[in-house]
Amino acid sequence: MFELTECWDRLREYYKKHRIKTILLYLLLIFYSAIPVFQVPFLDFHTIRISSLMDQRAAENFLLYYPSQSRTSLADISPVLLKSIIAMEDDAFFVHRGIDWNQLELSMKGNKRSSKRKRGGSTITMQLAKNAYFTTNRSVIRKVKELMVTARMEKEVSKQGIMKNYVNIIEWGDGIFGAEKAANIYFDTDAANLNVNQASRMAAVIPAPLRYKPNENSRYVTRRAGIIRGRYNSVVLFPEK
Numbered sequence: 001m002f003e004l005t006e007c008w009d010r011l012r013e014y015y016k017k018h019r020i021k022t023i024l025l026y027l028l029l030i031f032y033s034a035i036p037v038f039q040v041p042f043l044d045f046h047t048i049r050i051s052s053l054m055d056q057r058a059a060e061n062f063l064l065y066y067p068s069q070s071r072t073s074l075a076d077i078s079p080v081l082l083k084s085i086i087a088m089e090d091d092a093f094f095v096h097r098g099i100d101w102n103q104l105e106l107s108m109k110g111n112k113r114s115s116k117r118k119r120g121g122s123t124i125t126m127q128l129a130k131n132a133y134f135t136t137n138r139s140v141i142r143k144v145k146e147l148m149v150t151a152r153m154e155k156e157v158s159k160q161g162i163m164k165n166y167v168n169i170i171e172w173g174d175g176i177f178g179a180e181k182a183a184n185i186y187f188d189t190d191a192a193n194l195n196v197n198q199a200s201r202m203a204a205v206i207p208a209p210l211r212y213k214p215n216e217n218s219r220y221v222t223r224r225a226g227i228i229r230g231r232y233n234s235v236v237l238f239p240e241k
Helices: 002-017 019-034 040-044 052-060 079-089 101-113 124-133 140-156 159-169 179-187 196-204 219-234
Strands: 171-173
Touching: 052 124, 079 124, 079 159, 079 196, 079 219, 124 140, 124 159, 159 179, 171 179, 179 196, 196 219
Parallel strands: none
Antiparallel strands: none
16 A cells, blocks of 8 residues: 555656656656557668548549659768758757657647747658648647657657658648758759758748748748757767667
8 A cells, every 4th residue: 555655656756857758758658559550660671652641632622633743862862961851950869769848848838838839849750740640730649649759750760750751741841841852943954963052941940831942032031040050960860870
């Protein structure tokens, strides 16, 4: 009985210190049975061809499907682009297991204080899960499912597999998915040959790809690209454990 009481007290103490994290974990358990089974392990060996976001955008534009997008291996993506994406979107990519709890809690607290500008707390793995298997429609259930798929990805897929699929399906404009096509359209080059300026500008627009273009001189793109160039050198790609 003493052990149960002590355990309960510890759980209550943990809840007080990590309230948001505890609630999210509780929701994960509640909705676990509603999670569809995806072929997540195959992401290490295959690149996603058509994502749920592509299907959504096609429907929004009254298309049966989007034309085939350019796909490329991770080796044919400029390391500068990979570093730029990690520097801006998820600097703890090689450390966390899919969910950066500290960033997620900070973003939730920040968004609670301000309703004007929302702060993102999604990791690269979370973004991949959302783009690959879900739509942009927001709901608690969808977010919980997204977190479950994220956890599976981190457990069953390598960081290389996650990043390969991410850069091949991420949205970079109206009907533009993947680094190769974006590099072709915006800078008339291949994803492998992107320079620092081009790569930083591509990474800068990821949060709002339908509003901003990498090759435009908007204050938003220029400011974010400058921040990225100041950070990307500190990123070590795929460090050995």
